[in-house]
Amino acid sequence: MMTEFLTRLRFFFFRKRRNEVDDELQFHLEQSIAARIAAGLSAAEARRQALIEFGGVEAAREQCEEQRPGWWIGSVVQDVRYGLRGILAHRWFSAAIIITLALGIGLNTMVFTLVNAVLFKPVPVPGGERLVSIESRVAAGDRTLPLSWPDFQDYRAQQKSFESFEATTDQPGILSESGIAPQQYHLEHATTGIFSMVQAKAVLGRGFLPADGTPSAAPVVVISYNVWQERYGGQAGVIGRQVHVNEQPAMIVGVMPKGFKFPTGADLWEPLLATPQLAKRDNRSLRGYGILKPGATMRQANVELSGIAARLAKEFPADKDFGVSILTFQQRFNGGQIRMVFLLMLAAVGFVLLIACADVANMMLSRSLGRQREMSIRTALGASRWRLVRQLLIESVLLSTMGGILGLGLAAGGVHWFDLSTRAIRPYWILFTMNFPVFGYFAALCVLSGLVFGVAPALRSSRPDLMGVLKEGAHSISRQAADGSPAGSSSHSSR
Amino acid sequence: MPTSTDLLQGTLDLLILQTLSLEPMHGWGVAQRIQQVSKDALQVGQGSLYPALYRLEYKGWIKSEWGSSENNRRAKFYRLTASGRKQLQSELETWDRLSAAIGLVLGRATEVSR
Numbered sequence: 001m002m003t004e005f006l007t008r009l010r011f012f013f014f015r016k017r018r019n020e021v022d023d024e025l026q027f028h029l030e031q032s033i034a035a036r037i038a039a040g041l042s043a044a045e046a047r048r049q050a051l052i053e054f055g056g057v058e059a060a061r062e063q064c065e066e067q068r069p070g071w072w073i074g075s076v077v078q079d080v081r082y083g084l085r086g087i088l089a090h091r092w093f094s095a096a097i098i099i100t101l102a103l104g105i106g107l108n109t110m111v112f113t114l115v116n117a118v119l120f121k122p123v124p125v126p127g128g129e130r131l132v133s134i135e136s137r138v139a140a141g142d143r144t145l146p147l148s149w150p151d152f153q154d155y156r157a158q159q160k161s162f163e164s165f166e167a168t169t170d171q172p173g174i175l176s177e178s179g180i181a182p183q184q185y186h187l188e189h190a191t192t193g194i195f196s197m198v199q200a201k202a203v204l205g206r207g208f209l210p211a212d213g214t215p216s217a218a219p220v221v222v223i224s225y226n227v228w229q230e231r232y233g234g235q236a237g238v239i240g241r242q243v244h245v246n247e248q249p250a251m252i253v254g255v256m257p258k259g260f261k262f263p264t265g266a267d268l269w270e271p272l273l274a275t276p277q278l279a280k281r282d283n284r285s286l287r288g289y290g291i292l293k294p295g296a297t298m299r300q301a302n303v304e305l306s307g308i309a310a311r312l313a314k315e316f317p318a319d320k321d322f323g324v325s326i327l328t329f330q331q332r333f334n335g336g337q338i339r340m341v342f343l344l345m346l347a348a349v350g351f352v353l354l355i356a357c358a359d360v361a362n363m364m365l366s367r368s369l370g371r372q373r374e375m376s377i378r379t380a381l382g383a384s385r386w387r388l389v390r391q392l393l394i395e396s397v398l399l400s401t402m403g404g405i406l407g408l409g410l411a412a413g414g415v416h417w418f419d420l421s422t423r424a425i426r427p428y429w430i431l432f433t434m435n436f437p438v439f440g441y442f443a444a445l446c447v448l449s450g451l452v453f454g455v456a457p458a459l460r461s462s463r464p465d466l467m468g469v470l471k472e473g474a475h476s477i478s479r480q481a482a483d484g485s486p487a488g489s490s491s492h493s494s495r
Numbered sequence: 496m497p498t499s500t501d502l503l504q505g506t507l508d509l510l511i512l513q514t515l516s517l518e519p520m521h522g523w524g525v526a527q528r529i530q531q532v533s534k535d536a537l538q539v540g541q542g543s544l545y546p547a548l549y550r551l552e553y554k555g556w557i558k559s560e561w562g563s564s565e566n567n568r569r570a571k572f573y574r575l576t577a578s579g580r581k582q583l584q585s586e587l588e589t590w591d592r593l594s595a596a597i598g599l600v601l602g603r604a605t606e607v608s609r
Contacts, residue, residue, distance in 0.1 A: 007553070024521075027569070031564075054541060059542060060542045
């Protein structure tokens with residue numbers, strides 16, 4: 001069906017000459033006359049009968065045109081052009097509507113950007129959309145507890161839904177060495193795959209090697225870009241430096257890239273070593289992180305790990321009454337009240353937009369009274385009701401889109417301000433930036449709000465009282481003067 | 496005159512394709528041929544004929560060329576394309592199935608097949 005598609009495409013771009021139809025219809029008519037003359041009619045009579053049978057040319061011509069692929073685009077373009085003219089002609093009226101909508105749509109887009117970042121957007125690491133947090137769940141409720149080291153080992157060994165499965169435990173880490181004052185940082189003890197899980201590479205030195213996790217290995221520490229800059233002034237010589245972390249010796253072996261704080265705001269990373277303390281099943285101190293295999297869902301992973309948890313619960317008394325909880329970062333760290341607050345905020349600004357739409361609908365309605373004559377004339381000239389409604393809706397969507405674009409500017413400004421003012425207190429993985437879902441939401445808002453405030457006025461003014469209004473036009477009864485048209489007001493006195 | 500139902504429109508398309516499968520023809524010729532072959536039972540008015548021809552041409556099933564008619568007038572001739580021939584074939588099959596089925600339902604299977 002390739003040729004068919006190409007044919008359509010060709011006609012989409014190259015329309016036929018208009019008089020082609022005329023020539024063809026003319027030929028048809030002449031043939032019809034000729035056939036009648038041949039049958040014995042006089043020339044005049046033949047022509048008369050042929051014309052009667054032939055019927056209206058214009059209708060056939062229009063129908064031929066309507067067969068063309070994409071013919072309706074032309075009429076939509078017409079409507080858009082007409083709508084723009086109308087908007088320019090009433091520029092103060094339009095400006096009031098556009099500003100109202102800009103505030104409404106801008107506010108909504110801004111809040112949605114925040115909500116999206118806090119509740120939905122994947123963590124900004126490679127594979128972030130598949131990144132989940134794994135913890136133990138107290139079977140009797142929704143409360144969660146960290147994993148124990150042996151549990152984590154069992155999960156990791158038996159699972160099949162994850163590409164990588166790592167764990168960390170965090171604590172304050174005091175970095176000290178001779179010559180520089182000790183400083184406290186956020187220290188993560190992590191299994192050695194933690195960096196490769198999110199495909200992070202050290203900007204200087206190296207990340208962890210598998211051997212770093214064995215008890216006999218020389219102790220190492222990896223530092224964040226921030227620590228490197230602030231404590232060591234960004235010197236390359238920092239690699240190989242002997243320091244103390246919580247009074248235990250360690251050697252700095254790597255610096256992570258700027259902004260990398262995985263999983264939750266870490267400054268220092270040390271390999272997690274299986275100490276006898278950690279080996280107890282009731283010592284719950286590890287947070288699990290996993291990247292799902294492509295195609296594996298959270299539900300599948302949940303079923304699988306729940307099965308493992310059930311086996312562990314039977315086998316070990318310490319795991320009795322424990323299940324497993326797999327959540328995204330947003331669900332894990334921004335659940336409960338944070339989620340509630342953001343959703344309420346979204347609902348609140350949604351109502352603001354609805355009120356703005358109602359307001360604009362009122363303005364449009366009041367204007368539609370003044371457009372009754374225009375609508376009557378167009379109806380009298382043959383416009384269908386649907387065509388009028390479409391025209392009016394295109395006008396209102398144009399208005400809402402203009403408002404929306406202005407609003408998008410406001411939203412971008414607002415988001416930027418929010419981003420700056422929360423930089424110090426928010427988790428590093430929440431980025432207040434606009435992405436495709438935000439633009440989709442924005443576009444939907446523009447179109448929908450245009451339809452919402454446009455539909456009532458459009459239905460109202462597309463059904464004019466034809467006779468009444470046209471008569472009014474002729475006699476100019478006083479009500480007509482209200483719309484401010486010169487014709488109406490000048491002959492006002494005639495009543 | 497505007498073709499009212501899908502059934503009618505589809506049928507007209509089928510008639511036109513079938514007529515053009517014999518030889519290239521102009522619009523008037525198609526109308527005449529359908530009228531003659533159907534013994535005046537089917538009369539195709541220009542109001543539905545030309546939109547149908549344009550529709551078929553836009554779909555790429557027929558092609559048009561200007562030529563001269565029997566009485567040496569300039570006329571637009573339509574001819575079936577390769578994909579039009581395929582379309583005709585599949586529409587004929589559909590038609591056979593449909594009319595046989597309707598015939599069965601109406602209990603006139605013999606009359607239909609005659």
